[in-house]
Amino acid sequence: MDPVTLLAEVVTDTAVPLDVELRCGPGEVVAVVGPNGAGKTTLLRTLAGLVPMPRGRVVIDGHDVTSRLPRQRRVGLVTQDGGLFPHLTALANVAFGPRSLGAGRRAADAVAREWLDRLGVGNLAALRPDRLSGGQAQRVALARALAVSPRLLLLDEPLAALDVATKTDVRRALRTHLSAYDGVCLMVSHDPVDAVLLASRIVVLEGGRVSQDATPAEVTRAPRSAWVARMLGWNAYRGRLTHDGLALPNGGALVAADPVPAADPVPAAGAGLAVVPPWAVALHRRRPEGSPRNVWSGTVTEITPLGARLRVAVAAAASGPAEPPGPAEVVAEVTTAGGAALGLADGINVWVTVKATEVTVTRL
Amino acid sequence: MRRNPAPLALTVPAAVGVAFLALPLIGLLVRTPWSRLAGDLTSGGSLTALRLSLVCSLGALGLTIVFGVPLAWVLARVDFPGRSLLRALVTLPLALPPVVGGVALLLAFGRRGLLGSLLHGLGFSPFSTLGAVLAEAFVALPFLVLAVEGAIAGLDRRHEDLASTLGAGPITTFRRVTLPLVAPALASGAVLAWARALGEFGATVTFAGSLPGRTQTLPLDVYLTLQNDPEAAIAESLLLLVLSVTLLVAFRSRWLGAWTR
Numbered sequence: 001m002d003p004v005t006l007l008a009e010v011v012t013d014t015a016v017p018l019d020v021e022l023r024c025g026p027g028e029v030v031a032v033v034g035p036n037g038a039g040k041t042t043l044l045r046t047l048a049g050l051v052p053m054p055r056g057r058v059v060i061d062g063h064d065v066t067s068r069l070p071r072q073r074r075v076g077l078v079t080q081d082g083g084l085f086p087h088l089t090a091l092a093n094v095a096f097g098p099r100s101l102g103a104g105r106r107a108a109d110a111v112a113r114e115w116l117d118r119l120g121v122g123n124l125a126a127l128r129p130d131r132l133s134g135g136q137a138q139r140v141a142l143a144r145a146l147a148v149s150p151r152l153l154l155l156d157e158p159l160a161a162l163d164v165a166t167k168t169d170v171r172r173a174l175r176t177h178l179s180a181y182d183g184v185c186l187m188v189s190h191d192p193v194d195a196v197l198l199a200s201r202i203v204v205l206e207g208g209r210v211s212q213d214a215t216p217a218e219v220t221r222a223p224r225s226a227w228v229a230r231m232l233g234w235n236a237y238r239g240r241l242t243h244d245g246l247a248l249p250n251g252g253a254l255v256a257a258d259p260v261p262a263a264d265p266v267p268a269a270g271a272g273l274a275v276v277p278p279w280a281v282a283l284h285r286r287r288p289e290g291s292p293r294n295v296w297s298g299t300v301t302e303i304t305p306l307g308a309r310l311r312v313a314v315a316a317a318a319s320g321p322a323e324p325p326g327p328a329e330v331v332a333e334v335t336t337a338g339g340a341a342l343g344l345a346d347g348i349n350v351w352v353t354v355k356a357t358e359v360t361v362t363r364l
Numbered sequence: 365m366r367r368n369p370a371p372l373a374l375t376v377p378a379a380v381g382v383a384f385l386a387l388p389l390i391g392l393l394v395r396t397p398w399s400r401l402a403g404d405l406t407s408g409g410s411l412t413a414l415r416l417s418l419v420c421s422l423g424a425l426g427l428t429i430v431f432g433v434p435l436a437w438v439l440a441r442v443d444f445p446g447r448s449l450l451r452a453l454v455t456l457p458l459a460l461p462p463v464v465g466g467v468a469l470l471l472a473f474g475r476r477g478l479l480g481s482l483l484h485g486l487g488f489s490p491f492s493t494l495g496a497v498l499a500e501a502f503v504a505l506p507f508l509v510l511a512v513e514g515a516i517a518g519l520d521r522r523h524e525d526l527a528s529t530l531g532a533g534p535i536t537t538f539r540r541v542t543l544p545l546v547a548p549a550l551a552s553g554a555v556l557a558w559a560r561a562l563g564e565f566g567a568t569v570t571f572a573g574s575l576p577g578r579t580q581t582l583p584l585d586v587y588l589t590l591q592n593d594p595e596a597a598i599a600e601s602l603l604l605l606v607l608s609v610t611l612l613v614a615f616r617s618r619w620l621g622a623w624t625r
Contacts, residue, residue: 050525070528077529083522087544096540097530148530 006047006152006184009056014042018208024184024201031195031216032188034205035227040188043205044154047186048075060151071100073152076145080157082137084129090116090140091125097148115143119173135166139173146177153178155187159194174198192231196220204228211364222275224362229275233311237327238364241272246361252316252325255293256359271364280358281332283312284351285342293356296326300348303339310339314352326352389605396602397595404599412577413585414603420493420568420581421561424500428508428557433550436512437538451513458506465502466570473498474571495572496579500561507560511553515546555615559608 006024011017016039024030032040045051047058049070057066058073065073077083084093094112099105116122119139129137138158145153158174159167175198178185189195195202196216204212204225212224223229229236237254239246245256254274282288288295302313312332316325330352334342342350397404404410439451457465471477474490488494523545527537543550565583572579574588582604590597 045525048525048529050528070525071531071533073529075529077526079522079526083526085523085527085541085545087547096527096532100527100530100532100536144530 004059005061006186007057007059008047010043010046010053010058011055012042012046012051012053012208014039014046014051016042016208018043018046020205020208020210022186022203024186026184027182028201029178029185029187029199030201030203031199032186032203032205033190033192033195033228033231034211036190038205039208040190040205041156044077044156044186044188047152048077048154049073074148074150075152075154076148076150077154078138078141078145078156078158081134081161082129082141084132084137084141084144086129089126089128090121090132093129093140094144094147097144101148111147112143115147116140119143119177133166134162135170138162138170142174142177146181151183153181153183153185155185157188157190160190171197192219192228222360222362224273226273229273233278233331235276235278235281235327235330237274237276239272239274241270241361241363245356245359246272246274248327250316250325250328252296252327254327254354254359254361255356256361257356259361272361273364274359274361276330276354276359278311278331278333280354281330282353283314283332283334283342283344284353287351288353292353294326294354294359295351297349297351298326298330300344300346300350301329303344303346305336306333308336309333310336310344312339312344314350316352317349326354330354392598392601392605395598397599400595401599401602404596405603407596409576409585409589410582410596410600410603413580413582413600416493416496416577416580417562417582420496420500421558421564423493423497424504424561424564425554425558427497427501428505428561429550429554432505432508432553432557433512433543436509437516437542439509439513440516454509455506457503462503462564462566463570466499466567469499469502469567469571490571491573491575491579493578496568496581499567499571500564503564503567504557504561507556508550508553511549511556512546515549516542519545551615555611559611562607562611563604 003026004023005026005028006022008020008022010020010022016037018039020043022030032043034040042051046053049065049068053066057064059065060074084090085096088096091109091112094115095105095108098108098111103111113122113125116125119142121136121139121143124132124136124140129140132140142158155174159170162170171194178198187195187198192202199216202212202214202216202219203210204219204227206225206227212219212228219228220232223232223234223236226236226238237246237248239248239254241247241259242253243259245254245259247253254276256274287297296316298314298316300312301315304311310333312334314330314332316328316330332352334344344350435454439447439454460468470490472479473483473488474480475484490498519542523541524537527541532540563583564581565587568579568581569584574580574584580588582600586597586600586604589600
């Protein structure tokens, strides 16, 4: 069996009740993503011992810490803006943990200086937080969390408050230090890009529950939640599972080449999710020849340039006599040249086709 | 571009208000017997009363800090039944006439009060400097507690949470995080409490009496002197005025700004 650093069954009575099970190995960097109000921050605070947990357990390195106070858990926490103590210098902030754990002033300062140097902010040791930039404060906050050698590192949106340039810089620092870290790191993010770039595993949290727990490649290839699909710019549709795909609430349907997930023991029933990447959606001015499985007509409602491509939103026309309507709205990505050849413009009528092999259906 | 002029309906009452506050002070300055000021103030009685006032008000300030800061923390951070009732109780001395406060103190700590025989056995008598200190602390405590409690309640709890994940126990967290963060509020609360203690009259005279050198602080001395020697009383009043103004000016810019925000 693989070694387990963190084993958590988190059940809370908070505003968004959590019911989450996690098992993480040493050195694993896990991104916790999800929409606002999914319970991401609450999950971190509960693991840190700051939110009471009526049921469940938290085991770190084989020690059950469920009933331990935050200060006895050996967790490090970094919040969105760093959460540095405003009245202490960078050095004193980082030395705070070692001193609280019983180190003498001199020893604690030495540890703090070492961590500040390691994170490239040793020259800022004497400054108070109000003199630090957002990126510098985040590095100091990371140094402070790591200075107590936590076995579980909790990062709550560490990049959210930073501007784009600083974000890249701090992200690089995080990558460097997380790769050398042998504890478990849970990083909350609402930005899938951060998750994909930093984590080896992504946990998607929605409404207090895990809707997907997979590698970044798997999550981007086959998102199992409408939220992730939309964040990736994909089309996502909820509906009812059928024998050949998904029935949509507006009476339409999407046909999938592989309708029921192979691993799913229960065939065709219940709620499902269909995702379609926008580059798999083709547009035509005339009804296409042949027999594509998914074809419907609609009206172009919005065209947005995206680099050398265009994102084209198409609203489905009301149901014709021949075929059922497609999804109420679909976004297609076409090259600028292709769009010009089609003569795309707001308000024109188009035909939409999607190959059945490009429609991924999952159970919800 | 011109701004609208301030309306007279507001500026006139404001000016009356200022005059109402300023005229008595001007009267004091006009009537001060400048020629014999030095003599009046260096007379034995005034100096003794001044020294006693400083000792008592600083003693009262010490008591309010030692007991008021923990009380403020409890009111702000501990959830217990009757908390709002206790909060109201703490502010009671603000609304209570000081004389009534003095009577209440007598009924608790006076010779025939609730704890009277116990305290008497320990050698405590209200008619002592310690009695004056207690009376001043009684009226000054709410100023400090309110300022500090408000600051702690408004403090971002995240800092305390983070301190606990860094291994700090509750006392370390209080000492190294909470207290430094509310230091400006503590300082302004302390200034107000000290000023209140310095000017205390009613509770002191009721509870501790007016014994020269032991409980007769400067305000009491001013009141008594006014009966026999009004000019000397004016000189002493000026002394108290200068003391208060110095106190406020010295701390206003640095600390009261944080408090009034």
